[in-house]
Amino acid sequence: MDTRMQLTRLRHTLLPGHGPLVRSSDRLQARLLILVVLLALAAAVGAVLFGIGEYSVESAKSREQTATRYPVTAVLLADGPLPATAGRGETPFGSVPTRATWWTRDGQQRVGEVEAAAGTVAGHEVEIWVDETGAPAERPLTMAAAIIGAPLGAATLWAAAVSLFVLAYRGAVHLLNRRRFTAWQREWAALGTGTTRRDDQRP
Structure with missing residues (x-):
């Protein structure tokens, strides 16, 4: 049930809709979340390319060291x-x-x-x-170490990039929440003032 609620919340964040209750900050947050997802996918592609290049370098080093040591x-x-x-x-x-x-x-x-x-x-x-x-x-680099090290380095690079994106997103959401809370306080204060004024005009 908790997972379903989280997925529902995520769907509403990504697709806030165009109803009268949807704020401009909600649409901005949705765009930021989509941007984070796209950046994470781009970082994944970059990490894969980095891993392939790293494996090529490490495997060549392993062959050279094994042949000369x-x-x-x-x-x-x-x-x-x-x-x-x-x-x-x-x-x-x-x-x-x-x-x-x-x-x-x-x-x-x-x-x-x-x-x-x-x-x-x-x-x-x-x-x-x-x-x-x-x-x-030193002992020559083994091919097994090259095979393990390349994807591990790629995964570490991708995780670091995603962590940076998520941190920036959470910071932006925090600022948006403060802005929404301030606007909500102003609206509540205005509503309270209006109610008091109507009460004062009672016969």
Whole structure:
């Protein structure tokens, strides 16, 4: 029942009609609501196009990174961080850059810093990703992440745009309601004055 009442109210807002009780502010509110709906639809189209473009960029990045990066096993040359806590928040150490060595796929030995977890010691093996030059690199972007990230970004963009439109619409309705209430008060005051005047003229 509540949903039916909301739909009925929405229909009357969108289609106020042309009766004597329909105010100019009601027609203005209807036009504003229609404008919000049209802008939301336009934003949806824009978000879809943005998602398609984002997917193209992210999928190309995933293919490029997957083709040029590969995992290797690095051997720590120094101990990792102690499994202790640090700072006022007593936050455990996660991982810190630690000196290590590894071999590239073309047989070259490299030495550099890699992320080592707390409690690891020298000689411990960790898997890292390196680029085509053999330097440490981040794990390549997967195609699954590109597929998920593109529509998520598009949905976030559309939701932000719609929220802005709705906020502006509600602000306009608030101003219209204040204007209607002021007009109603004037009409009520005029009606009250007229009634009093007729009462004073009674025989």
